[in-house]
Amino acid sequence: IPIPVSVSFIYCFIKLCLVSIPCMLLSTVHDRDLEEDIEADTSGDVRRLLTLLLEGNRDESYEVDEALAEQDAVSLFEAGEDCFGTDESTFSFILATRNYLQLQVTFKAYEAISGTEILDAIDKEISGTLKDCYTALVRCAKNPQLYFARKLNAAMKGAGTDEDTLIRTIVCRSEIDLETIKDMYLEKYDVSLKDAISSECGGDFKRLLLAILH
Template identity: 40%
Template sequence: MNVSWKEDLQGDTGGDFGKMMVSLCTGAREENWDIDYDKAKEDAAKLQEAGVGTLGTEEAEINRILCLRSRPQLLQTLYDYEELTGQSFEEALDSETSGGLHDGFMSIVKFTRNPPRYFAERIRQYCSGAGTDDDGLIRIIVSRSEVDMEEILEEYLKLTDGEKTLGNTIDEECSGDYRKMLQCLISPH
């Protein structure tokens, strides 16, 4: 039996979370940087109707908008949603969704609003508690080192109220050549 990647992913995740993961992995997100302001207002109204504005939550509509709109388009939609409802979309997600679906939707929204802040928060999460999530830490630092690491460093410092740099955290959480490699990637000069 030949199982497609979509069926495999849906089988491993299931439910609305699986549908979100498939939507993200299809590569169908709009790529343009132009904003259609009328569409943003329509999408904001659809988000309101799909969640807080109705009894129950229509996850498929939220999924469609969050997973398919370009970042600039989605950012405008989130702004219009706040104008329409008087609350942030994050507040609506907190009240209307839970579990993995909530976390997935929230990640999309946080990344849309401020990618460096999103990555700084993830790094902080990977370095908190007992042990370090080395795979997560490496994935972010390597993938973002030549993209927006300077902004991530600034956001990380803000997260710690100016008390700890990402370099300080790496010194505390890592050792040896692993620590040296990460330090070089976050400050290559």
């Protein structure tokens, strides 16, 4: 996975108070610096988005400002569908700094203003890695548990298994909302997460994941 997509995935569930953890783990385990990797491996709007995420300035409250949501929805519309070209800086700032409840209200206001769902607008207006990052951030903001259920399913589809995504997601969500993710997985795919892992994984790795799931 290219580094921008991987980093956007990580920051979908790293809390503000833990923003230094991915940097610390990358440095300790892989002898690499996340900030240096971003500087070396990305550029332009992708680098600016990841830098915003790395700064950890997302509002982590549960407060919703309806007026701000309307204002942000208008700003997003004017930065995308309502202009020639796209002002990516507006999208990046709003997606990287507003709390998730605020973003949910903003997305509804955006659809009311534009007649277009925010993911469809991003698909039409943005391309490449930046679109992948925005899509991950929007999906996580709209329904984090569904987002992670999809990530887990994708990690087990096709030939081979993405063990890194499986262990990272299950461990990081184990004390947050793993039970809800399990329910969401069953609802969406008509198979329990436990049965899916039992079918797709093996050996000590399977036993480890199943132990965490219990």
